[in-house]
Amino acid sequence: MLRLDGAGRAFGRRLVFSGLDLEVPPGIRLLLTGGNGTGKTTLLRCLAGTLALSTGRATIAGWPAGSPAARLLVGVALAPEQTLSGRLSGHDNLMLVARMRLPSRKATAAVAQVEEEFAIDEYARLPAQRCSAGMRARISVARALLGDPPVLLFDEPGRSLDAGTRALFWAALDRRPGLTCVLASHLDEDRARCDRTLAMPVAR
Ligand SMILES: Nc1ncnc2c1ncn2[C@@H]1O[C@H](COP(=O)(O)OP(=O)(O)OP(=O)(O)O)[C@@H](O)[C@H]1O
Known part of the structure; x- marks a missing residue:
């Protein structure tokens, strides 16, 4: 469902990762681990198509990551505390994306x-800028599920x-068993929730 062939990304002279080959079959949850700065977010952004690879190729169901066909298949929550429109309520942030993906x-x-x-x-009608970081994260994570995209990327x-909301998050994924999911996390508890783990190599 999701594939990397010889994937690499550099920022200027700084190589974050290179020569990465990966295949994530449908229905598999892959956990990305690794210390700060090892490239988990960068890799997720390349899969989402918001950042181009420097070398190699990333595909979603055979479509180049970032292409219109690939974007239709992918739900994304990267930097989940920061990606809402602050003036809109949580509800309207959700409706905005739902209306792009679904009939009204x-x-x-x-x-x-x-x-x-x-x-x-309880707080869906509050402007997002008046929500706490955790409240905004809940809305962003929920937003990624709208329209039932078959691939989910979470940072x-x-x-x-x-803890209670983390349980709600995993329960929501469990209710959608066919999902292919790539998730970066520093939490040990997430390991048991995923089928496979990719430890990001330390760049040399
Ligand atoms: N826009 C950018 N411009 C320059 N360098 C960047 C940019 N984004 C990320 N980097 C660099 O790429 C490297 C990987 O960053 P990234 O955010 O992918 O790491 P991470 O594994 O997600 O880290 P963390 O666990 O701290 O969230 C870091 O050295 C970072 O400084």
Whole structure:
């Protein structure tokens, strides 16, 4: 479902990773681990298509990462505390994305479902800029699920979430068993929730 062939990314002269080959079959959850600065976020951005690889190739179901066809297949929550529109309410942030992915009646139902799954209902009408980091992270993570994309990319989804909400997050993924998921995390507890682990190599 998701493939890297000889993938590499540099920033100027700084090589973050190189020669990375990876295949993530459908339905598999892959955990990205590694110390600070080893390139987990960079790799996720390359898979999401918001950053180009310097070398090699990344594909989603055979489509080049970042192409319109690949983007349709991918739900993303990278920097989940920071990616909402601050003036809009959580609900409207969710509706904005739902309306891009679904016809209007289905969009309303999909937003209601994720608001319930992540217990967002209580503060969904508050402007996002008045929400706490954890509240914003909940909304961003829930937003990635809208429209049921078959591939999900998460960067430290549990970083700002309390234990109860982390449980809600995993329960939401468990309810969607066919998903292919790549998730970066520093939390030991996430290891048991994933099928495979890729430890990012320290760049030389
Ligand atoms: N836009 C950028 N310009 C220059 N260098 C960058 C940029 N983004 C990331 N880097 C560098 O790439 C390297 C990898 O960063 P990245 O954020 O991918 O690491 P990470 O594994 O996600 O780290 P952390 O665990 O701290 O979140 C770091 O050395 C970082 O300084």
